[in-house]
Amino acid sequence: MRRRLIITLALLLLAPMGLAQPAVETAATGLNHPWALTFLPDGDVLVTERPGRLLRLDPATGERRVITGTPEVDARNQGGLLDIELHPDFADHRWVYLTWAGACERGNATHLGRGRLNGDRLLDFETLFIATPCVQSTKHFGSRIVFDRDGDLFMTVGDRGERDRAQDLGDHNGSVLRLNDDGSIPADNPFVDRDDALPAIYSYGHRNPQGAAIHPQTGALWIHEHGPRGGDEINLPVAGGNFGWPETTYGREYWGPEIGPDSMPGTVAPIYHWTPSIAPSGMAFYTGDVIPGWQGDLFVGALAKVHLAHLELDGPRVEKETQRLTERSRRIRAIEVGPDGALYILTDHANGELLRLQ
């Protein structure tokens, strides 16, 4: 009796501190390897499926319709239809941005394009940017896109599995790119005046970044990237910064030996790393108000390690990590905060789900 009283009191004390667990609901199932999601102003959610379909889904009922007018994709291995984002002024012109693995001369490349959403169609879809050169590879496309507060579009591009591309400023792969909303190059990009560098490159030395988000207070870009065996990193890209891959990494070759030292002269160190790897994908700062204890915290999905990484921050430092949804054992691919303040999650399976935490 006394014991129960103590437990009850403890729960009452802990609840306002945010230690109570939010409820997890399944908003939709039957998604075919969903890769990304974004909410429309009317509360519907757009979901990309990696094999190439774009869906418009009602998260209250799970009902969905296919959106037509999307680009042709190269859906082998890690490739396909990838990220999705609305233009910051979507209400004015209804531009939806997509990234995908697309065929190009003798290979494929990470592509960026946009079309106007009209009912269940994307109209006037156009390719805005191709991360050249084309490569014969079906992996490490990167491809998260995010608009910052100034309306600049950041796009992550993986090293395509050919690591030396990440240090090559004449190669878009293994970089974070910064573009205008029409795919042109901002005049103040860090390498615009250099003859030996591509002007779209904002930062380089990245392996395969599959998470990107704008910090809600500072407006800074945060990304994460897959390491090899160990050395998954969270990085804060700075203009012209070298993030070190493959010359420095906490990770190792899959077959054992060291790849490089933990740190290297002239490179920007990650703010956090996972060793061994979790295989991160998707990234969101929780800005809703239905889970008060989580406000301002960072959430990262884990594919290989099948959980939701919950990171409590102090400025640019990770103070504490908690693994959530471990009991579900799902590969988590994408995370967004919904207009209802809940945290939405896509699981990367042939029968993938949209989960709602609130």
Added chain:
Amino acid sequence: MRRRLIITLALLLLAPMGLAQPAVETAATGLNHPWALTFLPDGDVLVTERPGRLLRLDPATGERRVITGTPEVDARNQGGLLDIELHPDFADHRWVYLTWAGACERGNATHLGRGRLNGDRLLDFETLFIATPCVQSTKHFGSRIVFDRDGDLFMTVGDRGERDRAQDLGDHNGSVLRLNDDGSIPADNPFVDRDDALPAIYSYGHRNPQGAAIHPQTGALWIHEHGPRGGDEINLPVAGGNFGWPETTYGREYWGPEIGPDSMPGTVAPIYHWTPSIAPSGMAFYTGDVIPGWQGDLFVGALAKVHLAHLELDGPRVEKETQRLTERSRRIRAIEVGPDGALYILTDHANGELLRLQ
């Protein structure tokens, strides 16, 4: 006989490889703690003396005249009249830029200003920027200035001996600033959209940078900075980058204990460091043609260690360091390449010299 032949042959082989020592001449003496120099189109050199005088000097004869119209300086300890630079379009409007330690409300601060050179006078001298807040300190003014190829003005500011200022984005001290040529703030500076940061700041976490130069091939800014006991660094500032002082450093407290780890999450690592310290001041890439073996090499003056550090580079890596002018035991404060292709050096003494290497 045979031995002499071998030595002669060896010298003949080595000379074209640049291993021959250039001659050192004394172009001028009697300079009172000279701090900086810059060449005028007519071949004269402008030299600042830290106590407050600006001289116009003929390097062929050593003759000099005092330039009037310079600002009032606070010449205690490390303070006084400091750096000098010509506007990239000096021929059009004859603007000469100066930095100095100047008094301000309850203390002093690193100041930037400019005037038009007319004969032996600076006309219309105006203060363009004050690195606030004012501090009661007579050290770590930083204060090197350099224009990059786009005409942006970079200005280094030391931490004023109060190390926590270097991590404070609300404080100009301990930073590299980026300004327009009239002292206003470029719209594309990295922190212009942040409420908690001063918009002039380009990079931060610097201790006391007294060397800055633009790389002749890449156009990138290179700086160096004094460490505490050890940990003098060469850094390549990137927009928004945190260079770590005082949270990470190779240096130690003067009384022994460690200050921080060698590297830190989220910070940019130096490309080179001197531990123990040499106390670096002045920095120039050798771009002349009278010492062919030195072309593209970097030169840094050493105050405490009284030599010229000659650094051979491979991209952003220091491949080899050679200590030169060691036999002279002079505190080297500033280095510039002259229009004649010689390397000019100021020594920081009450009877300071202008040396010419060719």
